Amino acid sequence: MIVSQLAVLKAGGHYVSLDPSQPPERLLAMAREAKIGCALTTPAHVGRDWGAQASLCDAPEIARESDAPLGTSVHENDLAYIIFTSGSTGVPKGVQLRHGGLANLVRTYARTFELGPRDRSSQTAAYRCASSRRPT
Numbered sequence: 001m002i003v004s005q006l007a008v009l010k011a012g013g014h015y016v017s018l019d020p021s022q023p024p025e026r027l028l029a030m031a032r033e034a035k036i037g038c039a040l041t042t043p044a045h046v047g048r049d050w051g052a053q054a055s056l057c058d059a060p061e062i063a064r065e066s067d068a069p070l071g072t073s074v075h076e077n078d079l080a081y082i083i084f085t086s087g088s089t090g091v092p093k094g095v096q097l098r099h100g101g102l103a104n105l106v107r108t109y110a111r112t113f114e115l116g117p118r119d120r121s122s123q124t125a126a127y128r129c130a131s132s133r134r135p136t
Helices: 002-010 024-034 059-064 099-112
Strands: 038-041 053-056 079-084 094-098
Touching: 002 038, 024 079, 024 094, 079 099, 094 099
Parallel strands: 038 053
Antiparallel strands: 079 094
């Protein structure tokens, strides 16, 4: 998943998470609203209708590709990803998150939690809660 997200961003695209455990109608509604052009998937889900051309995420095939820069550039107003609301109205709504806002969030976490160049984190928010204050 991480390789897929980075590949999409490196190619100048934006990421939309489509959970295959969701009902097919919901996935199609999300794919249509996000106007996705390509769905990256696993072998178990290749035959599903993602509302777009599906491509297989094949690690050995990806490893054979060049790691050279693609020549794309990203600006703060470019779309980074789309996250969907729970759909409490029955219709999922996409929220667009741009690179500038995402960069601000990461800088805020770095300041709040006093993160430095030697620190590592696998996520930027807790699974159960998020806090704007550092735990004491």
